[in-house]
Structures are given as structure tokens and as C-alpha cells.
Amino acid sequence: MTDTIFRPYSESDALRSDRSASDRVRHRQKVREAIRENIADIVAEESIIGQSQDKVIKVPIRGIKEYRFVFGDNSSQVGTGDGDTQPGQVIGQAGDKSGPGGVGGNQPGMDYYETEITLEELSDIMFEDLELPDMERKKLREIPVENARKRKGFRRVGVRVHLDMKRTAISRIKRRIASHATRASSTLQDGEEKRFPFHRDDLNYRRLVTDVRMQSNAVVICIMDTSGSMDTMKKYLARSFFFLLHQFVRTRYSNVEVVFISHHTQAREVSEEEFFTKGDSGGTMISSGYNKALEVIEQRYHPSLWNIYAFHCSDGDNWEQDNAAAMKSASDLCELCNLFGYGEIKPLNSGDYGESMLHLFENLRASNFHALMIENKEDIWPSFKAFLSRERETSVAREPL
């Protein structure tokens, strides 16, 4: 046995030694892939809907477990107790993460974990592999906004607070070396270092420019039928769809507003909370909702400045005399909106009463209109993709003009 070697802590090693960085990145990628594969399930989770952007949500992850042959539930484990353990005593709950673990750790389960991501990250993942439509953005709808001042290069003059000391010092050193090289003999005779002051030419100031960005505005108009026939399940499906639409529009535009309109036989503009929680009773006149939307657009969101996305959810149980009026308002909306959609929510087993507006809307010939049917929560994500693909077709169709 030779002498023991002690290697002291070295700070620079510690700074350099983030050895797992690339493996962590790779793991993170895997997590994202897993999330993307399960996106349809995650979107249907109630908890993520109607949350703010920074809200951290928990997403169960599958597919990045490290599988191997392990024993299942019928293998017994051994533990030590506090002195008076009795047979038949319950010592933990299965599925409880802090449940007992055996010596060998041969039980799976600990590997099944949830990852936390922000809603913003989630919507990035959701929309990054959708073949996104090039959204139609009219030039007029973009407004230049002075956002902030940002750095851009350096200059010789400026105010003191913008002085970049490091660069200034470097250019002084450069100048000194340059001057010594040419006049070496004359300056170095007495061996003493001569003072070498800063010169005006050494000074470097950071240059700031104002950052002009184009801001694009969009408004999402959510119209929902709140008549007596819209039950909680239907509202939940509607809500999921609005949520996706809102998230999606957010990723495309810098300034997004949302308008909530609820209607039965009359329409009102309501707050988000009211929109999703409050139920009314009575009959349905879809035209009232559309007219209210048209009114809101006329008052606040002029189509030359705003990209307008409107979506209407209903169970299609309209008062028959209103159909003609609804058709007319719908085609008016189509003219104003980038995209106008109608979702008919008919959960399975809900009984086949009332008639469908889908038949009626088949006659509406507008390229930016899309009607779809949502039967259960698994339908939401596919129908949403279908809805967006309609806009893609639209923009392609319009290009020749």
C-alpha cells in the first residue's frame, strides 16, 4: 500500500465538468418526443385547460422507461419494522410513490414519473409538428411597435454609462503594443515602464438602436351555445377546443385578444369564467350569437387591423325559424374572419334529438369556413388539425389572387 493521494478541489475543473449536459439534453428530447406521442391524451386532460401561460402542469410520461425483465406484483419483499409488526398489517399503498421499496429495487413503478412543463412549452410541442398553415396576415394588419432598445455594435462616441470598459482596455493594450514595436529603443532605455494613458481613440461605447417590430393582432371569438341542452360534457368538449384555438393563435401573433360570447335566444359578451361555468336555459337562436359577434367586430376589431378567428360550438339544436337568419350571419362572418368554424358537439349516447346544423351549413360555400363534428374527447385533436388544415387550403387557394 503506497501513500494515499489527496487531490484538492479545483474550481476550474468544477466549472468545466458539467459532464452530463449532453445526456440531459438528449433525455429532454426523449421526453418531448414522448409528450408529442401522447399529445391527444394530454390535450384532453381537463386540468390544463384555461390556465395561464406560466402555469406549470404535470404530464405523465410513457416510453422513456428503461425496460428490462423484472418481477411483477406477486413477488414478496422484505423489510424491517419498528418492533411489533403483525401479519396482515398494511404498510403502504400501491402506486404511492413513497411506498416501500425492496433491497434489490426490483420493482418497477418508481420509473413511471411525471415531468413538469409550462403550458407555453407544451403548446410549442403541440404545434411544432403540425404542418402549420402560413397564416394569412395582411400587411395592413401589422402595426410597427417600438418594443425596446437593443444593442447593435460599438461606436467611438457616446455617454459614459454605455462605455464598454473591457473593449476600451483592450484597444489601449493593442495601441501600446503597436507603438512599442515601432519605437522600442527610445522608450525602453531607462528600463522604467512609462505611463501610457488612455486616448480618445481607445474609447468604445455600446451602440443601442431601437428595435422596431411588426406587431400583428389577432382576436379569437369564442361563441358558445349555453342553452339548456348544453350539458357539462358538451361544454367541456367545447372548452377544450377553444383552448387549443387560443393557444394556437397565441403562437402565431404577438397580440392576441379573446372575446367570449354566450348565447341562447339572446347573446351576451361575458367573462371567461362566466363563459365556461354559467349555464342558461331555454331555446337556441344561433343567429343571435353571430350577430353579437358581428357587432363586436364592428365596434372593436376592424378587419383591416385584426386577424379574426371565430369559432362556434353548439349541439346543433337550433330553433328552426332561425336557420335562414343564422345562415346569413354566418356568411357575413366568413367575409370578415380569417377563419370561421362551427363545431357540433354530440357526445356519444347523448340521444339523437334535435337536428343538425351540419346539414344546413353544407350549403355555406365559403373557403374559410369549416364545420366539424365532435363526439368524444379523442376527437378534439384530430378535428382541430382538420380545422387548421382548412386554413392552409384557404391560403393556398387565395394565393393566385
Add this chain to the structure above:
Amino acid sequence: MTRSWCMKDLEHWDARIREKVEEFGLTCCSQEFEVCDHEQMLGYMAYHGMPAHYPHWSYGKSYEKLKTLYDYGVSGLPYEMVINANPSLAYLMRGNSLCLQVLTIAHVYGHNDFFHNNFMFRSTRPELTIGNFKLRADRIRSYVENPAIGLNAVEQILDAAHALSMQCRRHSAIRKLSHRDQQKRAEDAALPPHDPFHKIHKTQTCTAPDLKRLPLEPEEDLLLFIAEYNPYLTEWQKDLLHIVHEEAQYFMPQIETKIMNEGWASFWHHRIMNSLDLPEDMHIEFLVHHNQVIRPHQGEINPYHLGFSVWHDILRQYDSPSAAEINHHGTPDKSGLQKIFEVRETDRDSSFLRRFLGEQLMRDLDMFAYQRQQNEYVVTAVADEEHWDNVKNSLLKNVGMAAQPVIRILDADFSLNREMLLEHEHDGRDLHLEYVEKTLAYIYRLWGRKVLLRTMLGGRSRQLTYDEAGFGQDDSHNPSEQAASRT
């Protein structure tokens, strides 16, 4: 209470500890300590303590998990981490107090002695450890950087290989027969037994063994077998399988001796620290840390605690045996210390516990066996007079490699179609079906042909398959029918 320290202090205490180590008769190889901070420690933990290790996302995952647990205070960091190499390498945490460093150093010498002397570690070649890990890392990095291979292809193989790394032989002390040796053995077995009266007896007919069968004897080294007998694997793919196998082999002795090893190190740090004449404040701090380390964990097995108790019990059995023990085993022929030094060379966890974990000790530790029943973990047996051996058997099934299912390759050319037939040696414990499905998919990825696994689920024999159509299960298969299909 904590004292600040510098490297000089560590060297001073190390010299004193080494005096004691030699006095107690521990034989260590030379030791190196590296002082690191908590981030580095997490990094070492994620990579099994190795200074160089090949990259794989699972280590990133493990780092993040450790870091999250650490950041939220769920679990602390180990005081020490030591790897089986020559010179042995251990890490000390910068933020720990002097007392903790001294305790750690003493503990590390316990491990060092154990690595150096236990029979399981004979074949690990500790002098090459660090270099080998570095070489393997370099090789895998070169495959990743090779534009003809790339990260994804390497990951495909590594993911599958990691899933099988524990499916290997458990008895390193028994020489593995080569294919040629196995053939020879099969031929010998087929010969008629020697008959001294062959002149008067009818000549015995001998049936020639089927020497083409592959493998001749059930094979446990899944990775090695696939690397050798799948002709469609490229050289780099085979190399990856070998690398993963070698690494698993390196860690196997540590898995097999976890309880002994931690118990041994705790036993000796306890002795050394008590003999050092520590100043009072350090001594009290030491007792606090020592108790934290070897306290029992409610409802689990703490290997430090169990090992420490069993070593002390061996000492007691030999130095001051009870009347019942003398009656049963006779008077001991050697001192307790002689015995524990002998045991630390010749045993591993399973034999150690089988031989030395007695009924009384199990009762003192209040050991019990538990099982999942619906959604609860329920105690099924406690260490009372009738059931203590049940509890002990359950424990033995959960230590070391016994916690891994035994899977053997029976036939690599099943139904003459290069399908792989595997068998799970069922010992009362069923396999976890979801995990079987995914793991069979990995074998299928490596073998390239249909994979079949015979096992028992819920008391019935089942045959699980994986082929290009995906996972399938046949209910009770009929062995005679299977045998017929071979001929």
C-alpha cells in the same frame, strides 16, 4: 460545532486512520481521494462513479432525477463514493465537516479492503478499471461521431443492450464452457457408461447427440450469445453489446455483495473511529452520523444496517456464543475476528445471509415479508417461530442477482427458422407483463427474428412472443406439440 478543514487536516487524519487500518489487519490497495462539490458528486453518481463513461440519455435522466431529489431535499447525497479500482478512487464532498471527512475516509478503507479481498472481485481487474471505462467511452463516442453510424443508431443498440445487461451468468467462479467444450461434454454424456464386463454383455448402443443444436446447453449470457450468433450484426453493433456486457460484469460483484460490503465498511469505520481518541465534539458528531447511516429504514432493508448487524452477530457467535449455539454447533474453533476475516473473503450476500442471519437476529431486527394485495402492501409473515425461514427465503430472493429473473436461451434455431426460444426459470414470482413486452421487443431488435418466451403467469404456463407483428401471448402451450415441430 463543525470545524473548518484544509487538505493538511485530511492528510493528518488519513495517516492516523491508516495506522489503525494496519493495526486491525485490513489489507488495502493504495487509495486516492478527490475532493469535489455537490454538482460533481451528482455527476459521478449518475455515471456509476466513473471519471470517464460513455454517453447515453439514461445517465442524463438519472442525473436529473438525483438532482431533483437533492434540490427538493427528498434525499441527501452520500457522504462518500468509492469505486473498485487499483488505486481505489473515492470522492469526498467539499461541504462536509471535518468529522464527516474522517468518518468517510475510515469507511472508504473498509470498502477498499473488501474490494481487495472478497472472491467476487478477483476477476474484475481493478488496475484496468478506469482505463477500460475510458477506452469504451472513446469507442462509443467514435461510433456516435461516425457519420455512417450516428447517435440514433448507437442509441437503438444501447437501449436494447441495457435492457438485457443483467441477463448473464451469476456464477463467475465457475468457468464458462466454450461451445467446443459443450460439444465434448455432450459427446461424453452420450457414450455408454464404462462397463468392466463388456465382453459378456450385449454391446450398448449409443445415440449420437445433436451437436448442431444451438445452444447445446441453456445459455444465460444473452448479450454475448446474440453478439456471437447473429450474423447480421455489424462489428460496431457487436462491440456495443460487448461493452454493455463487460460493464455489467464489472458491477455484478458489487450488486452481489452490497449488504456485506456496506456492513463491512460500517463495521470498520465504527471500530477505527472509536480507537482514534477523537476530541469530544468530533466524537459526538461521529456518533450522530454513524447512527444516521446504520439506522433501520422503516419497511425496507437498509444494507448498512443489516450488514452491520450481521457482522456484529458473527463476532458475537464466535466470541461469546450462547449455550444453545454451543449445543448446536459445538464450541467455536476460531475467534470472531478470524471468522469475519474469513467470511469477507469467501461469501457473497446470498451465502452470507443464508449462513449467518439467524432466527434470533431476524426477530431482533423485526424483519417481515410483505406482498402487494390489490392496492396495498400487506405484511404476509413476520419472523416468528413458524415463519422466520419464510421471511428469510423471501429476503434471499431479493438480494444481489437473485432479484433479477433468470432467463435462458433454449434454442436459437427454433422451428428451424432462426427464431429464438427463451425460458424463464419460474421460482414463484411472475414477470411484469408490460416490462416483458418491451424487453422482448428489444431482443427482437437485436436478434432480428421472432422471439418466444416461456413463462408462468398466474399459475398457468404461457408462451409470449414478439415478432414483426408485435407482441402476442398464447395461453397454455403444449410442450409435446412444440417438440414435434422441431423434428
